[in-house]
Amino acid sequence: MLEINHLDVTYGYAKVLHDISLEIETGQMAFLIGRNGAGKTTLLKTIIGLLKPRKGSITYQGHEISGLSPEDHYLRGLRYVAQEKKVFGNLTVRENIEIAAYASQEPVERAVDKVMSIYPKLKDFLETKAGQLSGGQRQILLVGRALVGEPKLLLIDEPTQGLAAVVIEDIVKILTGLKGTVSAVIVEQNLSMVNRLADRIHILKEGKVAREIMDKSEILDTRGLEEYL
Amino acid sequence: MIYTIVYGFSIGAILYFISIGLSLTFGTMRVINFAHTLTYTIGVYALVSLVAFLNGYFVFAATLAVIVVIPISYVIERFIIRRLYGESLDYTFIATFAVTLIGVDVIKWIWGVNPYPTSDPIGKYLMFWGLSLPIYRILIVMIAILLFLALNIFFKRTIVGKIVVAALEDKDGVRCLGINVDKYFSIVFVLGSALAALGGVLYAPISSVHPYMGLSILLLGFAVVIVGGMGNLKGTFLSAFALGIVMAVTARYWSQGAETMVFIVMAVVLIFRPIDI
Amino acid sequence: MPIRNAPVKDYGVISSLLIAGGYLLLTPILSTHRVTDFMIFCIFAMSFDLLYGYMGRLSFGHLLFLGTGAYGSGLFIKYINGNPLLAILVGIAVAGLLGMLLGLIVVRTTGACFALINLAFNHIGFFLVLSPLRKITRGEDGFGVSVSKLGFLNFGSRPIMFGFVLVCLLVVFYLLKRLTSSPYGIMIRSIKEDETRVRFLGYNTYLYKWLTFVLAGSIAGLAGALTALNYHYVNPNAMDVNSNVGVVFACLIGGAGNLYGALIGGVTYMIISNFLPLYIHRWEMFLGISLLIITFRFRKGVWGYIQSSLEYFIKRKSFFRPA
Numbered sequence: 001m002l003e004i005n006h007l008d009v010t011y012g013y014a015k016v017l018h019d020i021s022l023e024i025e026t027g028q029m030a031f032l033i034g035r036n037g038a039g040k041t042t043l044l045k046t047i048i049g050l051l052k053p054r055k056g057s058i059t060y061q062g063h064e065i066s067g068l069s070p071e072d073h074y075l076r077g078l079r080y081v082a083q084e085k086k087v088f089g090n091l092t093v094r095e096n097i098e099i100a101a102y103a104s105q106e107p108v109e110r111a112v113d114k115v116m117s118i119y120p121k122l123k124d125f126l127e128t129k130a131g132q133l134s135g136g137q138r139q140i141l142l143v144g145r146a147l148v149g150e151p152k153l154l155l156i157d158e159p160t161q162g163l164a165a166v167v168i169e170d171i172v173k174i175l176t177g178l179k180g181t182v183s184a185v186i187v188e189q190n191l192s193m194v195n196r197l198a199d200r201i202h203i204l205k206e207g208k209v210a211r212e213i214m215d216k217s218e219i220l221d222t223r224g225l226e227e228y229l
Numbered sequence: 230m231i232y233t234i235v236y237g238f239s240i241g242a243i244l245y246f247i248s249i250g251l252s253l254t255f256g257t258m259r260v261i262n263f264a265h266t267l268t269y270t271i272g273v274y275a276l277v278s279l280v281a282f283l284n285g286y287f288v289f290a291a292t293l294a295v296i297v298v299i300p301i302s303y304v305i306e307r308f309i310i311r312r313l314y315g316e317s318l319d320y321t322f323i324a325t326f327a328v329t330l331i332g333v334d335v336i337k338w339i340w341g342v343n344p345y346p347t348s349d350p351i352g353k354y355l356m357f358w359g360l361s362l363p364i365y366r367i368l369i370v371m372i373a374i375l376l377f378l379a380l381n382i383f384f385k386r387t388i389v390g391k392i393v394v395a396a397l398e399d400k401d402g403v404r405c406l407g408i409n410v411d412k413y414f415s416i417v418f419v420l421g422s423a424l425a426a427l428g429g430v431l432y433a434p435i436s437s438v439h440p441y442m443g444l445s446i447l448l449l450g451f452a453v454v455i456v457g458g459m460g461n462l463k464g465t466f467l468s469a470f471a472l473g474i475v476m477a478v479t480a481r482y483w484s485q486g487a488e489t490m491v492f493i494v495m496a497v498v499l500i501f502r503p504i505d506i
Numbered sequence: 507m508p509i510r511n512a513p514v515k516d517y518g519v520i521s522s523l524l525i526a527g528g529y530l531l532l533t534p535i536l537s538t539h540r541v542t543d544f545m546i547f548c549i550f551a552m553s554f555d556l557l558y559g560y561m562g563r564l565s566f567g568h569l570l571f572l573g574t575g576a577y578g579s580g581l582f583i584k585y586i587n588g589n590p591l592l593a594i595l596v597g598i599a600v601a602g603l604l605g606m607l608l609g610l611i612v613v614r615t616t617g618a619c620f621a622l623i624n625l626a627f628n629h630i631g632f633f634l635v636l637s638p639l640r641k642i643t644r645g646e647d648g649f650g651v652s653v654s655k656l657g658f659l660n661f662g663s664r665p666i667m668f669g670f671v672l673v674c675l676l677v678v679f680y681l682l683k684r685l686t687s688s689p690y691g692i693m694i695r696s697i698k699e700d701e702t703r704v705r706f707l708g709y710n711t712y713l714y715k716w717l718t719f720v721l722a723g724s725i726a727g728l729a730g731a732l733t734a735l736n737y738h739y740v741n742p743n744a745m746d747v748n749s750n751v752g753v754v755f756a757c758l759i760g761g762a763g764n765l766y767g768a769l770i771g772g773v774t775y776m777i778i779s780n781f782l783p784l785y786i787h788r789w790e791m792f793l794g795i796s797l798l799i800i801t802f803r804f805r806k807g808v809w810g811y812i813q814s815s816l817e818y819f820i821k822r823k824s825f826f827r828p829a
Contacts, residue, residue: 087402098388102408331790448629488629
């Protein structure tokens with residue numbers, strides 16, 4: 001579904017990604033792990049079009065998409081959830097979803113129902129300003145926003161970072177529910193989550209792909225993965 | 230005293246019309262548009278010519294003048310402002326100042342350097358508590374208040390307004406939701422420029438009309454935006470009127486010091502709340 | 507890498523001669539008086555470049571200091587003492603003092619804030635000399651400055667004035683050249699690059715910014731004092747806010763962050779603003795269009811292009827040299 005070939009990405013003067021090549025299959029949930037600074041966020045940002053690669057190509061469902069803008073990517077079904085957990089704080093939760101529904105022209109009520117179905121607890125907060133939500137609620141709202149319309153490939157950057165264990169459980173539950181219906185590339189440091197959800201693991205080290213793990217038993221080997229963090 | 234307040238409010242109203250565009254352009258595009266009041270000036274000159282052409286139908290001429298400004302501001306946005314996204318502020322400053330230079334010279338070319346005489350189109354006064362207050366000025370204030378309410382509705386109720394509010398906070402987030410934000414920023418820019426032209430058109434009859442009128446009021450516009458906060462709609466409204474009063478009160482006791490007082494206020498605000506750009 | 511005084515190479519003397527020669531060459535084409543004018547503007551441009559090119563702060567009100575220097579020295583001569591050298595020193599001192607005062611507030615800001623607050627102060631200054639201080643400054647009309655002789659230095663004589671200004675220019679140039687290649691200069695340029703990092707290294711960037719502001723203001727004050735002496739006249743135009751665009755243009759076209767660039771830009775702007783209006787009626791439009799072209803295409807300015815072309819040629823030459 002998503003093919004990345006020999007990607008080089010620079011950030012200012014520094015080369016962050018060197019000759020990255022990897023593949024994501026449809027319906028799979030792939031995880032990107034690696035140390036801070038390894039280039040995981042940069043890779044996601046390049047896929048969604050916030051950064052432009054120096055060299056290399058990104059092919060999605062057979063089409064070359066590298067260099068396109070995030071707006072174009074959205075229409076093809078790619079969705080990005082950034083690391084910073086930024087919501088539209090001055091707008092209510094409902095309005096956040098309203099904006100998410102705008103480009104895909106989905107009726108707002110249907111979009112709101114969809115988001116409420118994955119996380120009913122948010123219903124009480126529909127008219128609250130999104131800026132007043134807790135970190136965990138914001139993260140879930142962001143995932144909810146990404147699911148509006150017809151998402152095909154989710155790109156999520158560190159969803160559980162800085163969240164309480166209870167909330168992390170909620171998120172794992174939500175993602176488990178999505179497995180099979182949407183493909184995803186998720187950056188994570190939380191290895192237990194990786195164990196439970198990953199179909200594949202790509203390990204990034206200093207801007208290069210260090211390893212790819214597709215074997216189920218290896219995925220469950222937390223100790224072995226730890227050394228890469 | 231009441232006269233001073235009315236006078237101050239009417240100045241504040243004009244300042245408000247001008248500062249909205251400035252504030253929005255900065256809030257959305259992070260570009261300081263030094264050429265903002267060019268549309269103000271063009272609007273006024275268009276008005277002057279149109280009034281002469283249409284034999285004095287002020288309202289009609291005023292509306293046309295504002296409409297004329299729209300394509301001009303679109304061209305400025307498309308070819309200059311858009312290229313300045315993300316640029317360092319000195320370059321946006323210089324480039325937009327250059328646009329002003331060109332624009333003012335074109336105005337001088339077409340209309341000449343000499344100031345145009347103008348007069349109050351209504352010319353009637355309202356008898357209020359034994360004072361005669363010019364209706365025209367009161368009308369301007371009413372229009373400003375209406376505009377404020379209209380903008381509030383626009384930004385809080387319409388989807389386009391909400392998109393702009395969202396983009397003000399998280400532009401990339403909006404882009405990643407498939408919305409071409411730049412298109413909406415253009416709309417905001419043109420809207421701001423049209424409002425500046427409206428301000429000019431409304432103010433022209435009670436002020437002087439000359440090619441450099443844009444520059445002097447631009448600085449005041451900056452002061453309003455700095456005092457009120459960039460991209461802050463309510464703040465801009467309040468600070469515009471506050472500074473209008475400051476000008477009126479200063480003018481009463483020290484006739485030429487009005488503008489200087491505004492700058493002193495701006496400097497004081499900057500000292501205690503320096504903006505991080 | 508140890509930071510020490512970069513050795514001032516011997517070409518300091520050569521460059522001074524070259525500069526002096528350049529200006530002298532212009533004199534038969536234009537007049538001595540005109541070239542003196544140019545040189546004064548170049549001094550002002552260098553002071554502006556210190557702030558803008560080296561420290562990265564654009565001020566849209568730098569003319570305030572030139573005006574202050576002009577009024578300071580002019581008023582000194584008018585009311586206190588006709589000694590021109592003293593007047594110049596007074597002009598510099600007054601401008602410097604103003605820089606010290608305003609600097610305390612102003613250097614805390616950056617970017618557009620910095621540009622605008624300087625603009626505001628310039629505006630206030632212009633207004634002050636125009637109106638409230640009218641009794642002393644003669645408001646819009648300005649006042650004449652009579653210059654007495656000082657030994658053999660008759661400032662009334664044009665060649666003497668030319669020579670004096672040239673010497674001032676060379677002194678300022680040399681001073682700034684030394685300064686900008688010293689550790690202080692490296693500090694200023696680092697602040698332009700990334701101030702936060704410099705602060706994290708433990709340096710008091712506020713102090714350095716303040717010093718630079720005061721220095722830039724003082725040199726501008728020198729230019730102002732020289733203006734008063736050169737024209738024998740001071741009026742509010744010395745502080746006109748709109749004229750700031752000239753020096754910005756000069757530094758851009760010459761190449762910001764480079765003293766030679768400031769000189770080239772200064773002369774270029776002077777030629778353009780003095781002679782272009784005679785041939786092209788719409789010269790301000792021309793100025794605006796060229797500013798646009800420069801900001802979108804030729805960021806580095808004339809000197810920048812000369813420099814990079816030189817580097818290119820040097821690289822090509824060294825390719826043939828054995829490693």
